[in-house]
Amino acid sequence: MIKKLIKGLIAFVVLIIIYAIQPFTYENIDAGNVGIKINLYGSDRGVDNITIVTGRVWYNSWTTKIVEFPTYTQSVDYDPFVVTTKDAAEFKVDPKLNYHVNPTMVPQIYRQYRKPLAEIEQQFMRNTIYDAYRIVANSFSSDSVMSNRETFEDRIQTILTKNLSKDGFVYDQLTSAITPPESLRQMIDEKNASIQARLKAENQAKQADAEAKVKVATATGEAQALLVRAKSEAEANRLRQASLTPMLIQQEWIKKWDGKLPTTQAGGGMNLMMPIK
Template sequence: MRRNFIIGIVAFVGAIFLLLIQPFSFENIDAGNVGIKINLYGSEKGVDNITLVTGRVWYNSWTTKIIEFPTFTQSVDYDSFVITTQDAAEFKVDPKLNYHINPDKVPQIYRQYRRPLAEIQQGFMKNTIYDAYRIAANSFTSDSVMSNREVFENRVQNILTQTLGKDGFIYDQLTSAITPPPSLRQMIDEKNTSIQARLKAENMAKQAEAEAKVLVAKAQGQAQATLIKARAEAEANQLRQKTITPLLIQQEWVAKWNGVLPTTNAGGASLMLGIK
């Protein structure tokens, strides 16, 4: 009986030991991620042609490994670096990339790079971004980079779309934060100041011209009003002169006579009515 008890204890301890070292495990693949199953042994050693969907995945940890890749948008802020234009001007670039992974290309990505995503971002993807900026900068001068900023960044984005896309990395957005050299920045500031001064002078000249036109218009209006008034008065005087006749004068004199005949030096009086 004692022997059976000892055997039971040993079996129990052995069962616990086997339970602790058993190879079977599971992995929870969260939403927005895909997992790939890697065979560690055998003739099919490598990545299976099966992309594991979200959920709980059981596997043998002695012979299989599960690696999880996020498929939602990733944002990577890279260290700044310097690019050189055609005329040897050095621009500082501080890129920030937003991208996501094509879920169907996850096995291919791991076969090709054999690295976790974080290492791929700081290796292959970082070098690809730097090369895209350098290639684009070789076809621009310092002035054209600043005056055609959108064209320059579109060229960089086209290079990244083609280079990253063929490996399963889908380009979403790129922020460049390009900083020109101090000498070029000073020239740009001086040019902007000159343009602002010219625009201000042009606006002042236009304002003065407008004000002068207003004054001229007022003067012309006043002169025209004065001329019209003078012409009216002249025409009125001419009309009055035409209407004053000798008969009208005598009638006015009679209307205003008080009955006393005026005296002359000859002592007589005369009344010239001139009535016919």
């Protein structure tokens, strides 16, 4: 009985050891990733030309290795670096790259670099970005970099798209903060301030001109109104004077006479004309 128990215990331990050291295992390759199978032994050792799709993959861990690459969009924020323009001005560049891996070229990427994607980003891809900025900046003067920013970045995008795609990396987007040297920045600030001051002066001059035209128009209108009134009054006075005949004056005097003769030192009864009130 004891011997059977010992044999059973030994068999159980052997099974546990076999299970622990057996080489067969599996890898779950999630959606948005691509796995590649690497043969560690044999005449065909190296990266297979077969791309393993997503899902559960069984393999012999003693002879095979599975490396997983993400194929969804990656965003890498690089440390700033300095590039020089053709007139020796130094610009600080702080780039951020969005890209994704071409799934069909994952085996080629691993064969070429034999490194994880994070290391490839900080070595090959960073150097590619730096070279693109260096080459393009060397064809621009310092002031044209800022005044032709869109053209500057379009050329960088063209170079990156070409150089990254040939190694299996698909360019999506590049954003960069380009900081000019302090002296150029001061010149730009002064130029902008001058432009703003000129625009403000032009606006003030236009406003003053408009206000002056309003005043002239108002004064002209008032003068014309006064002239019209003066002409009207002059015409009315002329008509009144023309209508004051001796007979009309006599009638007006009779209408307003109260029947009393004025008293004078010469005595009463004098036929004097009284003023019309």
